Amino acid sequence: MAGALSSITRCNPISHLAFSTSNPKHQLLSRRFTALAMSRSDHSYWSSVHSEIDTHLEQAIPIKPPLVVYEPMHHLAFDAPQTSAPALCIAACELVGGHRDQAMAAASALRLMHASAFIHKNLPLTHRPGTRLTFDRTFGPNIELLTADGMIPFGLELLARSDDPDQNNSDRVLQAIVEISHAMGSQGVMEGLYNELEHDKSDGEEGFPVWWLHNVCRKKEGTLHACAGACGAILGGGSEEEIEKLRSYGLYVGMVQGIFNRFGGNACAWKEVKELRDLALKELKDFDQAKVITISRLVETKVL
Amino acid sequence: MAGALSSITRCNPISHLAFSTSNPKHQLLSRRFTALAMSRSDHSYWSSVHSEIDTHLEQAIPIKPPLVVYEPMHHLAFDAPQTSAPALCIAACELVGGHRDQAMAAASALRLMHASAFIHKNLPLTHRPGTRLTFDRTFGPNIELLTADGMIPFGLELLARSDDPDQNNSDRVLQAIVEISHAMGSQGVMEGLYNELEHDKSDGEEGFPVWWLHNVCRKKEGTLHACAGACGAILGGGSEEEIEKLRSYGLYVGMVQGIFNRFGGNACAWKEVKELRDLALKELKDFDQAKVITISRLVETKVL
Numbered sequence: 001m002a003g004a005l006s007s008i009t010r011c012n013p014i015s016h017l018a019f020s021t022s023n024p025k026h027q028l029l030s031r032r033f034t035a036l037a038m039s040r041s042d043h044s045y046w047s048s049v050h051s052e053i054d055t056h057l058e059q060a061i062p063i064k065p066p067l068v069v070y071e072p073m074h075h076l077a078f079d080a081p082q083t084s085a086p087a088l089c090i091a092a093c094e095l096v097g098g099h100r101d102q103a104m105a106a107a108s109a110l111r112l113m114h115a116s117a118f119i120h121k122n123l124p125l126t127h128r129p130g131t132r133l134t135f136d137r138t139f140g141p142n143i144e145l146l147t148a149d150g151m152i153p154f155g156l157e158l159l160a161r162s163d164d165p166d167q168n169n170s171d172r173v174l175q176a177i178v179e180i181s182h183a184m185g186s187q188g189v190m191e192g193l194y195n196e197l198e199h200d201k202s203d204g205e206e207g208f209p210v211w212w213l214h215n216v217c218r219k220k221e222g223t224l225h226a227c228a229g230a231c232g233a234i235l236g237g238g239s240e241e242e243i244e245k246l247r248s249y250g251l252y253v254g255m256v257q258g259i260f261n262r263f264g265g266n267a268c269a270w271k272e273v274k275e276l277r278d279l280a281l282k283e284l285k286d287f288d289q290a291k292v293i294t295i296s297r298l299v300e301t302k303v304l
Numbered sequence: 305m306a307g308a309l310s311s312i313t314r315c316n317p318i319s320h321l322a323f324s325t326s327n328p329k330h331q332l333l334s335r336r337f338t339a340l341a342m343s344r345s346d347h348s349y350w351s352s353v354h355s356e357i358d359t360h361l362e363q364a365i366p367i368k369p370p371l372v373v374y375e376p377m378h379h380l381a382f383d384a385p386q387t388s389a390p391a392l393c394i395a396a397c398e399l400v401g402g403h404r405d406q407a408m409a410a411a412s413a414l415r416l417m418h419a420s421a422f423i424h425k426n427l428p429l430t431h432r433p434g435t436r437l438t439f440d441r442t443f444g445p446n447i448e449l450l451t452a453d454g455m456i457p458f459g460l461e462l463l464a465r466s467d468d469p470d471q472n473n474s475d476r477v478l479q480a481i482v483e484i485s486h487a488m489g490s491q492g493v494m495e496g497l498y499n500e501l502e503h504d505k506s507d508g509e510e511g512f513p514v515w516w517l518h519n520v521c522r523k524k525e526g527t528l529h530a531c532a533g534a535c536g537a538i539l540g541g542g543s544e545e546e547i548e549k550l551r552s553y554g555l556y557v558g559m560v561q562g563i564f565n566r567f568g569g570n571a572c573a574w575k576e577v578k579e580l581r582d583l584a585l586k587e588l589k590d591f592d593q594a595k596v597i598t599i600s601r602l603v604e605t606k607v608l
Contacts, residue, residue, distance in 0.1 A: 068498070069490045120453055124430040125445040141429040146498050149424055150490030152456045153417075157485035163478050170474035174467050177481060181461035186373045186454030194372070194450050 042297045049087045052100065054078075057108050060158055072139045072147045073154075080115035083221070084298060085228035088253060091295040092229045092246045095287055098236020102169075105162035106176050106231045109155035113184050114224065116155075119148040121193055156181065169235075176231045183227035192219030217258030218251070225254030245283045252280035253298045273299075346601045353391045356404065358382075361412050364462055376443045376451045377458075384419035387525070388602060389532035392557060395599040396533045396550045399591055402540020406473075409466035410480050410535045413459035417488050418528065420459075423452035425497055460485065473539075480535045487531035496523030521562030522555070529558030549587045556584035557602045577603075 061074045086107035093103035124141050139147070156177055163173045183189060195215040229250025233243040256276045277299040284292045365378045390411035397407035428445050443451070460481055467477045487493060499519040533554025537547040560580045581603040588596045 066491070066495075069495060073490055117453075120449055123449065125449065126428040126430050142498065142501050145424055145427065145429065146494045146501075147490060149421075149453075149456070150488075150494040152453070153460070153485035153488040154490065156457070156460050157482055157489065160478050160481040160485065163475070165475065170478055171467070171469065174464050174474055174478060174481075177464040177478075178461055181457035181464065184454075184457040185461065186377055186451060186458065187370070190450045190454040191370075191373060194446065197446050197450075 039297075042294050045294050046087055046297075049090045049100070050082070052104065053086050053090070053107050053111060056104050057111060060108060061154075069150075072143045073150065075138065076119055076144065076147050077112060077115045077151065080118040083111070083114045083224065084257060085114065085221075085224045085250075085254070086111045088225055088250055088295070088298060089228040089232040091298075092232025092238075092250070093236035094232075095246070095291055095295055096233050096236040096238030096242050098232075098238075102237075103232045103235045105159045106180065106235055107228075109159045109180055110224065110228055110231070112151040112155035112158075113180065113189070116148040116151040117184070117189055117193055119144050119151075121197065123148075152184065172234050172237070175234050179227050179231050179234065183223045188223040188227075189220055192216050192221075192223065195219065213259065217255045217262070221254035221258035221261075222251045223254065225250035225257070229253070242287075245286070249280050249283040249295075252276045252283070256280070256299050343601075346598050349395075349598050350391055350601075353394045353404070354386070356408065357390050357394070357411050357415060360408050361415060364412060365458075373454075376447045377454065379442065380423055380448065380451050381416060381419045381455065384422040387415070387418045387528065388561060389418065389525075389528045389554075389558070390414045392529055392554055392599070392602060393532040393536040395602075396536025396542075396554070397540035398536075399550070399595055399599055400537050400540040400542030400546050402536075402542075406541075407536045407539045409463045410484065410539055411532075413463045413484055414528065414532055414535070416455040416459035416462075417484065417493070420452040420455040421488070421493055421497055423448050423455075425501065427452075456488065476538050476541070479538050483531050483535050483538065487527045492527040492531075493524055496520050496525075496527065499523065517563065521559050521566070525558035525562035525565075526555045527558065529554035529561070533557070546591075549590065553584050553587040553599075556580045556587070560584070560603050 057077060058074075061070060061077060063074050064070050089107040089110055090100045090103050094100055123145055159173065159177055159180065163170050192215065195212070199212055199216065226247045227250065229246035229248075230243050233246040238246070256273050259272055259276070280299045281296060284296055361381060362378075365374060365381060367378050368374050393407050393411040393414055394404045398404055427449055463477065463481055463484065467474050496519065499516070503516055503520065530551045531554065533550035533552075534547050537550040542550070560577050563576055563580070584603045585600060588600055
């Protein structure tokens, strides 16, 4: 795989750009990728999942007094680019026989974690070589910093509060909290973000070190999606084996998305995406194949 | 109380300084306060508690590979000024009959949360009127930002992992996670930090608005210590009544510490501290009085 990754770094025309899901060019490619990959019924499934997560979050962070707290929290959470990790969490829960309500708090927490990481990635620090203004700066840096700080515990609080003594699921909720807090921590998404930011410093260099793809895509999008798959399976009552399979599936989904967001429609990137897609689909082969079709769309694409 | 607070803002000679526990002048006053307040046996109790929390944290974040992750995590966690909240958490647990091991993970989490908030408060943002360089900047702003980001989920992960199925305490661990994540969030410590940073912008103004003391001391140190008292009681197996009493006790302890750290040895501040001390001690009157002596030292002082 190292060879394939190396070839991407050589022949990708946009490899000098810093990856950002909010980059309009990448968003466009992402949308095309998604549109090609989905049938109408799949699209309707994912739309309903995203819409229910939106509704859940809107109820959790309405714009209400004190406005100084809830206004930026609401806007920054919804303005950040979306990720498919929360939806994967719901789909994984349903795949193992759970009800989507069981994974809704975890999905919302993942969305908040992703938004928090995005905001901090774009924070205007004095020593950064150049801060990308990737979204409208309605709020000052202090508010962006502290609101994003608040999103991390708030997300985990939402999840912890979803514990229902009647369902006797405290252990599973705690397990999901460990998964999310570990994935977001200094050896997960934060490490990927650090690698990405440090990489930006060498923008002038020719090509990228191969490790970038593993240390950014795998750590950032990969870890987040692996965590989403595992959490969905945990909260849906999946077995240990199912949890691990959906964790691995999530890892490959995340890496595909990370690579695709960065390398877009480039043919070299597609080759790598295809390898990861095959690995991903292998993780789904022991599940009910009728149910697998929808979740597998996250790595299926007609352009391959 | 508003009158007393108002008088502090009028007559306090250091009220124009921004509060920071790392300000050497305040540290000195804090140490004097602590030294005067403690008998030798009390001092030995608190020293042993702090030392055990240190040991627990050192084991949780040793300096090990990958050094880019663990070195800053270790140093930034230990270099940040200490707070008495983690020790209060242990003492509250023991006061309700629990063993200190039951509250050690929560105490360590509180220490990490406090360190994270301190680091972000001092982050060099481009739009801040002047960033205080209150501690040695061994690491760059990116590392400070992301390491502190990582500390929040890491602290909650430590706590979630402390769940022991044999003890059947998942519900209490989840309750403590809700307490800490809520306290650290946008209507707790983060709100206090925001108020404090916004206040800094008006440094040139004469005196402070009275609300500052309630909106910074109460929200920041107050909320953190209230959470510490409640978590200790929850994890030690305390009743609802005991939890609420130790939450209130913690609130007053935190406010005393916040006011004292800011207003130091000023006589006006002592008057206010005395009022809060009386309220705090009232919360302890129904506990075993032999056990109460040590924990009450957090607000007892011979200078009153």
